[in-house]
Amino acid sequence: MDSFYTLALPFLFLFILCSPYLSSSQLSPSFYALSCPNVEFLVRDSVRSASDADPSLVGKLLRLLFHDCIVEGCDASVLVAGNGTERSDPANLSLGGFEAVDAAKKLVDLFCPGIVSCADVLVLAARDAVAIAGGPSVEVPLGRRDGRVSLASNVRPNMVDTSFSLDEMAHLFSAKGLSIEDLIALSGAHTIGSAHCSAFSERFKEDANGNLVPIDGSIEENYAMELIKKCPANASPATTVEDDPVTPNAFDNQYFTNLLTKKGLFLSDAILLQDSRTREMVEAFSQSQDKFFASWEESFVRLTSIVVKSGSEGEIRSTCSRVNG
Structure with missing residues (x-):
């Protein structure tokens, strides 16, 4: 399907037929104000360095974010590697930007170990990539938690084809x-x-x-x-x-x-x-x-608030490519 192969968003692209989005009332731009006050600076610095080396990173991070949010919500489930995961489905084989997210997460964890989710790092990375390319810097609510489920079977039924009316x-x-x-x-x-x-x-x-x-x-x-x-x-x-x-x-x-x-x-x-x-x-x-x-x-704020996991849901992954435990 067309949207499976675009490297940027085609948004055109995008959303899924599943349950209505959860309330994002527990998210807040100041969620990490006390626990990790430098998180936005750390992610931005990491993304800027990565984009200097790879100018195509902006499109890759945007598309990665969109493909994450459309299946299990914005919970970093698309980052999980392995057979049978979302990432392994043909719809996602051409995705990129994983290394940039991993690098940003590692940097954040040096200062705030076990505090910031991969889901929030991905949202911030995509937001910052847009700003670096000349777009607006969006104030995004934070506090997402990472999902424990990542199934390839959830991907195909939820993709929008670019030939749709x-x-x-x-x-x-x-x-x-x-x-x-x-x-x-x-x-x-x-x-x-x-x-x-x-x-x-x-x-x-x-x-x-x-x-x-x-x-x-x-x-x-x-x-x-x-x-x-x-x-x-x-x-x-x-x-x-x-x-x-x-x-x-x-x-x-x-x-x-x-x-x-x-x-x-x-x-x-x-x-x-x-x-x-x-x-x-x-x-x-x-x-x-x-x-x-x-x-x-x-x-963008509405997109990144769809089906979020917060509070006691999900987990804070140690490594973005695999669930804890």
Whole structure:
């Protein structure tokens, strides 16, 4: 499925058909004020160092966060390694950023051993990566605990394909307490990162000579030809293209301008422009980066508060890649 292979969010992507999200009333931006007051500085410093070495880390961390929150909630269950875990499912095999989260967690534990969850480290790391790339720095509530369950069988039924209609995506978002406005704002994550060719292959077909030709009128012709050059019929499965062809390394509002010029990479991107319920907001975000950033901040907080574990639920993992004990 398309969303399985994108390296950034495609949010397009995103939510699951399961129980309604839990109350996040126990979360607070000041949760670690006494127990680990430097946690945000430590994670930010670690992520900045990692992103200097790997500029693609922003998209990787965003996608990693999204794939975590959509299955068992934002509980770091996607970080657990091993056969039969979420991480082992084909939907998640192309995920990246694990090493950056592990490094940040180890640094935090040097100063505050056993205090900060991997789930909170992941949320902070994704938040900070966006800010490092020029996006807003969101104040996020903290206090999540790590889940003890990570099953590959929970992944496939809960993925949203980029060929879904707006109604299908809106229904899934609504089931998680998210609105169409959240859908549009979070889709703005496609302003950064990259995707495998298979993520948008349904927009092309092979002709009699074995060459790809566009079959989707919602994509601009020259942009379509650029994609074909980068992703020919015989392209390696590992080949990727940038989600945003204009400012691929900046977290900005260019994604929405791209949509207006028919340069959205995924079908689910193009749908946002074609539907009257969403086009107005796409246009507004393209005209005002401040408006997009303000909506992003609100939607990001709602995303990271879905199905959280807090209080006595779950655990604080010693190592993010395996449950305790």
